[in-house]
Amino acid sequence: DAGVIQSPRHEVTEMGQEVTLRCKPISGHDYLFWYRQTMMRGLELLIYFNNNVPIDDSGMPEDRFSAKMPNASFSTLKIQPSEPRDSAVYFCASSSTGGGSYNEQFFGPGTRLTVL
Amino acid sequence: SQKIEQNSEALNIQEGKTATLTCNYTNYSPAYLQWYRQDPGRGPVFLLLIRENEKEKRKERLKVTFDTTLKQSLFHITASQPADSATYLCALDMCPGANAGKSTFGDGTTLTVKP
Numbered sequence: 001d002a003g004v005i006q007s008p009r010h011e012v013t014e015m016g017q018e019v020t021l022r023c024k025p026i027s028g029h030d031y032l033f034w035y036r037q038t039m040m041r042g043l044e045l046l047i048y049f050n051n052n053v054p055i056d057d058s059g060m061p062e063d064r065f066s067a068k069m070p071n072a073s074f075s076t077l078k079i080q081p082s083e084p085r086d087s088a089v090y091f092c093a094s095s096s097t098g099g100g101s102y103n104e105q106f107f108g109p110g111t112r113l114t115v116l
Numbered sequence: 117s118q119k120i121e122q123n124s125e126a127l128n129i130q131e132g133k134t135a136t137l138t139c140n141y142t143n144y145s146p147a148y149l150q151w152y153r154q155d156p157g158r159g160p161v162f163l164l165l166i167r168e169n170e171k172e173k174r175k176e177r178l179k180v181t182f183d184t185t186l187k188q189s190l191f192h193i194t195a196s197q198p199a200d201s202a203t204y205l206c207a208l209d210m211c212p213g214a215n216a217g218k219s220t221f222g223d224g225t226t227l228t229v230k231p
Contacts, residue, residue: 004159035221042223043160043205056218091159104150105207105219107159 004108006092012114018080021111024073025094033105034067034077035091043091049075082115089113119143120222122206128228129196137191137225139206146208149182149189150219154203160221163204164191196229203227 005024013019025032033048047057052069060067064083069075079086089112093105121140129135139149147168152160166173166182166189173180179192193200203226207219 033219043221045218045220048218093159104162104165105160107161110157110159 004092004094004106006090006108006111008111009109010112010114012116013082014116015083016081017115018078019082019086019113019115021077021090021092021113023075023077023092023108025075025092026096026106027073029094029096029106030072031095031097031105032069032075033091033093033095034075035093035107036088037091037110038088046077079113082113084115087113087115120206120208120220122204122222123225126226126228128230131196131198131229131231133196135193135196135200135227135229137204137206137227139189139191139222141187141208144187144208144210144220145184146210148209149180150207150209151178151180151189151191152205152207152221154205154224160205193227196227198229198231201228 004026007022030051034046035043036046037043044059046059047067048055049069065079067077089110091107091110093107095105119142123138148165150165151163153163154160164173164175164178164180166180168184177194181190203224205221205224207221209219
C-alpha cells in the first residue's frame with residue numbers, strides 16, 4: 001500500500017487566496033483525520049470523519065475552514081480566504097477500527113502551507 | 117481543563133543509555149494511550165499502543181508503562197542509538213462512543229542521542 005497520500009506537498013499563496021489541500025487515505029480505513037501542526041500549538045485535530053461522515057469539527061478554527069469527504073478514498077480541506085496565521089503543516093491521517101491495532105493512525109507526509 | 121504534558125525540555129542522552137520520556141495527563145480517562153515518533157519534515161509514525169488495563173507493553177528496545185492512578189505513561193528506549201533521535205508524541209484515546217476514533221496529542225519531547 002502507498003500509505004496516506006497528500007497533495008500538494010508544499011503550497012505558497014498570498015493572503016486572501018483560496019487553498020485546497022487533498023488527501024487519499026489508506027484503502028479500507030474508515031476514519032480520516034485532518035491535523036494542523038505549528039511550533040506554538042503543536043499537533044491540533046481540526047476535524048475527523050468516520051465512514052465519510054464528519055464526526056467532530058470542533059477543532060476547525062473558524063468558518064474560513066471547511067472539509068469534505070465525498071467518498072471513502074478522497075478528502076479535501078479548504079481555506080477561503082487564507083491568512084498568514086494559517087501557515088502551518090497540515091497532516092491527513094487515517095485509521096481503521098478493525099484488526100488488532102485499534103486507533104493506530106497512519107499519517108501522510110503533510111502539506112507545508114505558507115500564506116504570504 | 118483537559119491537559120497533556122510531556123517532558124517540557126528536550127532530552128539529551130549518551131548513546132547506549134536508556135531514554136525515559138514522560139506523558140502526564142489531567143482530566144482525562146483514556147481507554148488507550150499511544151506513542152508516536154516524528155522525524156523532521158515527516159508525519160508521526162505509530163510505535164506502541166497500551167490499553168488502560170495493561171501496565172506495560174514492550175516492543176524490541178521500547179517499553180511503555182501506563183499508570184491510570186498517577187495519570188502517567190513512561191516511554192523507555194533502552195540501548196539508545198543516534199538513530200533514535202526524533203520527537204516523540206503521546207496520544208490519548210477516550211473510550212469508544214462519542215469520542216471513538218479521536219486521539220488527542222501531546223506537544224512531544226525532542227530526544228537527541230549523542231554518539
